[in-house]
Amino acid sequence: MNVQLSPSPQKERAALRFRTGVYVTLGGGAVAAIATAVASLSPFTEGFVIGALIPYLIVGLVVVAKIAAYHPYETFGVANALTLTRLVITALLGGLAYEVTLHGLKPIPWIAWSFCAMAVGAIVVDGLDGYSARRQNLASDFGGRFDMEVDALQILLLCVVAVALEKAGAWILIGGALRYAYEIAAVFWSALKRPLPPSFRRKLISVVMGSTLAALLAPVITLPFSTILAAVALALLIYSFAVDVIWLAVDDARARRAAG
Numbered sequence: 001m002n003v004q005l006s007p008s009p010q011k012e013r014a015a016l017r018f019r020t021g022v023y024v025t026l027g028g029g030a031v032a033a034i035a036t037a038v039a040s041l042s043p044f045t046e047g048f049v050i051g052a053l054i055p056y057l058i059v060g061l062v063v064v065a066k067i068a069a070y071h072p073y074e075t076f077g078v079a080n081a082l083t084l085t086r087l088v089i090t091a092l093l094g095g096l097a098y099e100v101t102l103h104g105l106k107p108i109p110w111i112a113w114s115f116c117a118m119a120v121g122a123i124v125v126d127g128l129d130g131y132s133a134r135r136q137n138l139a140s141d142f143g144g145r146f147d148m149e150v151d152a153l154q155i156l157l158l159c160v161v162a163v164a165l166e167k168a169g170a171w172i173l174i175g176g177a178l179r180y181a182y183e184i185a186a187v188f189w190s191a192l193k194r195p196l197p198p199s200f201r202r203k204l205i206s207v208v209m210g211s212t213l214a215a216l217l218a219p220v221i222t223l224p225f226s227t228i229l230a231a232v233a234l235a236l237l238i239y240s241f242a243v244d245v246i247w248l249a250v251d252d253a254r255a256r257r258a259a260g
């Protein structure tokens with residue numbers, strides 16, 4: 001049985017932050033250990049470890065700071081643990097992005113295939129965290145936002161890697177920037193702050209984009225096929241964002257007319 005925070009939740013919130021900190025610390029240890037192993041077994045430098053730890057620590061600190069305010073349960077939950085696992089994988093992609101962009105180092109075949117498998121694994125896990133949260137009755141605003149931000153970061157880093165590995169042109173970075181551009185635009189256009197209804201189209205295209213970018217890590221996918229794949233995935237993602245923006249604009253206009 002899931003227990004929500006009591007009317008005087010200071011101790012419960014402190015305990016939740018502590019437990020979350022333990023999970024985040026364990027995840028950080030995993031990032032450091034895996035990144036160190038990869039750096040020692042490949043041409044990568046110690047910069048790989050730094051590039052992996054920086055995004056993990058930034059997101060991890062935000063997770064610990066915000067969970068008590070937006071996750072009204074006493075337990076961290078399996079769903080958030082799965083999302084944290086995806087953050088570990090995403091952080092390792094950050095190390096890869098650091099090496100291929102700043103040092104110009106190309107991953108040797110087994111490293112490239114390993115990262116391809118990890119990115120695909122993260123996409124598979126992404127399909128489990130929401131299901132787990134609903135099944136355990138632990139769905140929360142925090143969990144939804146945590147999941148969304150890890151998705152956005154993973155796509156951004158995969159786009160950076162795709163450009164550095166010359167699997168696609170710099171235009172693919174649009175795919176990594178769309179989510180953040182949307183958030184910035186919402187500051188100036190209130191219609192974008194309105195809630196969106198659930199959409200299978202949105203979820204499917206997100207999976208297609210992530211899967212395509214993960215596939216580009218595979219050594220066997222080269223130009224011009226890699227460019228075609230990336231272009232199709234980006235076109236679908238732009239279409240999905242456009243549909244949502246138009247829907248929000250129309251919904252906002254209707255609400256304003258009704259209020260008037």
